[in-house]
Amino acid sequence: MKPVDFDDAETYEPDDGWRRVSMAGSDQFSFEWFEKPPGHSSPMHDHENEQVCLCLEGELTVATEDDDVTLERFDSVLLESNEAHRVENTGDELAVGLDVFAPGRSFDFWTDGDD
Template identity: 75%
Template sequence: MKSIDFAEAETYEPEDGWRRVSLAGSEKFTFEWFEKPPGHTSPMHDHENEQVCLCLEGELTVYNENGESTTLEQHDSVWLDAWEPHRVANESDEVAVGLDVFAPGRSFDFWTDREE
């Protein structure tokens, strides 16, 4: 068993106000809690990991490369296939909070070592 204390978990901020916290996980899957400020969007990106994004508070809108979108409200989720280009936006005036699950697991260096 491996317990993670949220207050002591590994945290990083890929962009101002966009905070991510690494929760318990493994090489097979990882969980990242995140806080997205009003008006923030991640860049369009893809990765080798399947992803489930769960909205915990506020609203999150997920876009794919074809311009299709879905807006998640509290407790809604979306599944993204490996290598599916997407971006996640908070288009509201309130902070949004979510939880990302990745399989296989990934490390923070996806965002911290990213080159545009």
């Protein structure tokens, strides 16, 4: 067993108010808790990992090159491997979500400039 204490977990803050926390995972899958302030959007990007984005609080709009969907509390969306996308907080309050990646990944995706 490999527990992860949220307060001690690896954290990455790509932009002011956009925080990601690395939760328990492995090479096969990883979990990243995140929060986004109103109006914040990640850049359009893609990665080899399949991704499930789950909205825990607030409102998140996930856009691909062909479509977009707005997630509310407990809604989720699957993004295929190499599917270009961005995630935006389109609500008026802080949005909180959980990303699941398969295979697992680290924050190197953002810090090494692979986006």
